[in-house]
Amino acid sequence: MIEQELTYLAKHLPEELTTCPSAKMVDVYIENGSTHPNLRIRKHGERYEITRKSPVSGGDASIQTETTIELNDIEFASLALATGRTIEKTRYRVPCGELTVEFDVFEGALAGLVLIDVEFTDEATKEAFVAPSFCLANVTQESFVAGVCSQEKRTKTSHQH
Numbered sequence: 001m002i003e004q005e006l007t008y009l010a011k012h013l014p015e016e017l018t019t020c021p022s023a024k025m026v027d028v029y030i031e032n033g034s035t036h037p038n039l040r041i042r043k044h045g046e047r048y049e050i051t052r053k054s055p056v057s058g059g060d061a062s063i064q065t066e067t068t069i070e071l072n073d074i075e076f077a078s079l080a081l082a083t084g085r086t087i088e089k090t091r092y093r094v095p096c097g098e099l100t101v102e103f104d105v106f107e108g109a110l111a112g113l114v115l116i117d118v119e120f121t122d123e124a125t126k127e128a129f130v131a132p133s134f135c136l137a138n139v140t141q142e143s144f145v146a147g148v149c150s151q152e153k154r155t156k157t158s159h160q161h
Contacts, residue, residue: 007117011135014094028041103115
């Protein structure tokens with residue numbers, strides 16, 4: 001699947017955020033020798049998955065090939081033992097015109113960071129997108145966004161399920 005997405009730093013949180021659907025998530029970015037971790041396992045409620053993202057061409061982080069495989073809780077727990085970065089966040093899904101915007105509000109060492117992801121069905125829609133007032137800066141191409149934050153402490157992790 002090809003994913004077209006832009007990522008922004010949040011300027012402020014919209015009032016409707018508290019009434020929108022949300023979910024706690026745990027992401028573990030697995031060390032795999034790449035400069036920017038592109039292999040992630042995720043716990044999202046009672047769902048578990050492993051995802052690999054790779055830029056389609058020229059290193060443009062806004063267009064990536066995304067492959068996702070469902071895991072069970074035992075597979076997730078086993079893979080979570082790998083060395084990597086563990087990120088905890090709450091994701092809010094906020095309607096924005098005909099799109100849905102995802103606000104990731106980070107916890108732990110990244111508390112205070114809020115990233116906004118906007119996914120598009122095609123490149124023309126992505127190119128025509130005008131960022132809402134709650135977006136501060138487009139950080140899609142910034143290296144710290146890959147694997148969420150490269151300065152996040154690398155840890156040997158184990159997760160309860």
